[in-house]
Amino acid sequence: MHSLQYYYQGLELSPEVQDFFSQHQEIRITKNTSLIRQGEGSRYYWIVIEGLVRSFVYSSEGEEITTGFFDPPNICLEFSSFFLHSSAVENLVSVSELSVFQVSKAIFFKYFEQCPSLQQWGRTWMVNFLINRQSYFLSNHTDDAKNRYQKWIESNPHIMKYAPLKTIASYLGITDSTLSRIRRELL
Amino acid sequence: MHSLQYYYQGLELSPEVQDFFSQHQEIRITKNTSLIRQGEGSRYYWIVIEGLVRSFVYSSEGEEITTGFFDPPNICLEFSSFFLHSSAVENLVSVSELSVFQVSKAIFFKYFEQCPSLQQWGRTWMVNFLINRQSYFLSNHTDDAKNRYQKWIESNPHIMKYAPLKTIASYLGITDSTLSRIRRELL
DNA sequence: TCTTTTTCTTGCCTTAGATCAAGAAAAATA
DNA sequence: TATTTTTCTTGATCTAAGGCAAGAAAAAGA
Numbered sequence: 001m002h003s004l005q006y007y008y009q010g011l012e013l014s015p016e017v018q019d020f021f022s023q024h025q026e027i028r029i030t031k032n033t034s035l036i037r038q039g040e041g042s043r044y045y046w047i048v049i050e051g052l053v054r055s056f057v058y059s060s061e062g063e064e065i066t067t068g069f070f071d072p073p074n075i076c077l078e079f080s081s082f083f084l085h086s087s088a089v090e091n092l093v094s095v096s097e098l099s100v101f102q103v104s105k106a107i108f109f110k111y112f113e114q115c116p117s118l119q120q121w122g123r124t125w126m127v128n129f130l131i132n133r134q135s136y137f138l139s140n141h142t143d144d145a146k147n148r149y150q151k152w153i154e155s156n157p158h159i160m161k162y163a164p165l166k167t168i169a170s171y172l173g174i175t176d177s178t179l180s181r182i183r184r185e186l187l
Numbered sequence: 188m189h190s191l192q193y194y195y196q197g198l199e200l201s202p203e204v205q206d207f208f209s210q211h212q213e214i215r216i217t218k219n220t221s222l223i224r225q226g227e228g229s230r231y232y233w234i235v236i237e238g239l240v241r242s243f244v245y246s247s248e249g250e251e252i253t254t255g256f257f258d259p260p261n262i263c264l265e266f267s268s269f270f271l272h273s274s275a276v277e278n279l280v281s282v283s284e285l286s287v288f289q290v291s292k293a294i295f296f297k298y299f300e301q302c303p304s305l306q307q308w309g310r311t312w313m314v315n316f317l318i319n320r321q322s323y324f325l326s327n328h329t330d331d332a333k334n335r336y337q338k339w340i341e342s343n344p345h346i347m348k349y350a351p352l353k354t355i356a357s358y359l360g361i362t363d364s365t366l367s368r369i370r371r372e373l374l
Numbered sequence: 375t376c377t378t379t380t381t382c383t384t385g386c387c388t389t390a391g392a393t394c395a396a397g398a399a400a401a402a403t404a
Numbered sequence: 405t406a407t408t409t410t411t412c413t414t415g416a417t418c419t420a421a422g423g424c425a426a427g428a429a430a431a432a433g434a
Contacts, residue, residue, distance in 0.1 A: 057325065057329070059329055060329075060330075065328065065329055067325065067328070079314075079317065079318065079321065080318055080321075083314040083318075084314065084318070089321075089322075116303075119306060119310075122310075123270075123306075123309075123310070123313075126310075126313055126314075126317070127266075127270040127271060127313075129317070130266065130313070130316070130317045130320065131266065131267055131271070133317070133320065133321065133324065134266070134267075134276075134320065135276075136324075137320070137323075137324040137327070138244065138254065140324075140327065140328060141252065141254070141327060141360050142244070142246050142247070142252060143247075144390075144391095145390075145391070164410085164411060164412090165411070165412065165413095166411075166412090173328055174391070174392090175391075175392060175393080176411085176412075176413095177391090177392075177393080177394095177412090177413080177414080178390085178391055178392075180412060180413055180414080181391090181413085181414080183412095183413095184413080184414090331420075331421095332420075332421070333420095351380085351381060351382090352381070352382065352383095353381080353382090361421070361422085362421075362422060362423080363381085363382075363383095364382090364383080364384080364421085364422075364423080364424095365420085365421055365422070366382095367382060367383055367384080368383085368384080368421090370382095370383095371383080371384090
């Protein structure tokens with residue numbers, strides 16, 4: 001059904017790289033499993049086939065603040081540690097049971113060096129990633145809580161089904177009480 | 188004194204590319220000049236040698252909301268239009284008189300295609316750009332107004348001297364009154 | 375320099391959203 | 405199924421920050 005080659009279709013990949021990708025099997029990861037914790041180094045990236053991953057940081061009061069969601073068919077990784085080869089700023093954790101491809105960062109980068117087509121693809125991915133983050137941030141900056149929620153739910157209706165209110169609320173920069181009240185208003 | 192080659196030093200550039208860069212002279216741009224407006228396409232990027240540029244969007248009430256600053260020796264560009272070759276989401280305007288190198292996007296990309304060293308450099312730039320944006324966004328998400336200001340002023344003391352309060356306030360997601368009060372408290 | 379315009383401060387009042395707490399509902403687990 | 409745990413809703417306050425307005429200060433222009 002799914003395969004990594006399918007995900008990278010359209011790219012001119014060397015036989016080696018195709019080989020590497022074809023070795024991957026979908027693996028399942030249980031709910032609430034940590035993929036990476038802040039302070040750790042990246043060893044993998046994941047392609048989410050089923051389920052939902054979220055990223056979060058801890059506030060000064062020790063509360064989890066959700067900073068992003070990764071749903072199918074997206075790539076999931078911790079940006080800082082992955083690209084700067086440093087330690088992670090954010091935590092990644094499964095919100096539901098997952099089905100993913102887990103790809104070794106080290107091996108990926110080895111092929112990446114040699115493969116212009118992969119580099120091109122990576123550039124596009126990064127541009128889009130940044131633009132998405134940017135528009136999320138802008139919305140938090142510009143709109144009030146209600147509008148933020150409405151905008152967000154429109155493009156991410158399914159995430160509501162996986163993630164508890166508190167998680168979504170912190171992603172939108174509000175408390176769960178406030179989000180609950182907003183939802184009531186919108187009925 | 189300054190030259191574009193200096194900026195790109197350490198990169199293995201073909202004679203052609205070096206030539207292209209060496210043709211550039213620092214140019215001056217007066218205060219409050221628009222470099223790009225939302226809806227337009229990108230034609231240039233700039234390397235800021237002196238002065239300050241800011242990016243902003245309009246709120247639903249038509250107010251300018253500052254979304255970023257570009258100070259020396261940084262590259263200044265409108266991300267969406269530059270990399271997606273689409274129309275600009277943000278506006279760029281000089282906060283003070285500027286001294287910049289203005290580089291043609293079209294010509295830059297032509298060389299970019301052919302120059303792995305430039306691509307490598309671009310990747311690093313983009314990673315850092317994203318990480319900076321991310322940490323700005325995180326701070327807006329996590330900290331209260333006062334902490335946001337304190338953190339920011341620490342790493343950007345000089346920007347205060349160029350940009351009016353209102354501009355900085357909107358960047359921090361607060362009003363100028365509030366920022367004024369915060370400053371008083373911190374004396 | 376004098377005048378006009380913009381920026382900054384500050385007081386007073388309002389408001390969006392936070393906090394706390396308790397019960398209802400739903401989900402997980404035995 | 406029964407029990408425990410987590411999530412969601414809702415009411416009653418509380419507070420950080422906003423809105424408005426007016427005067428002070430500073431900057432830009434004449």
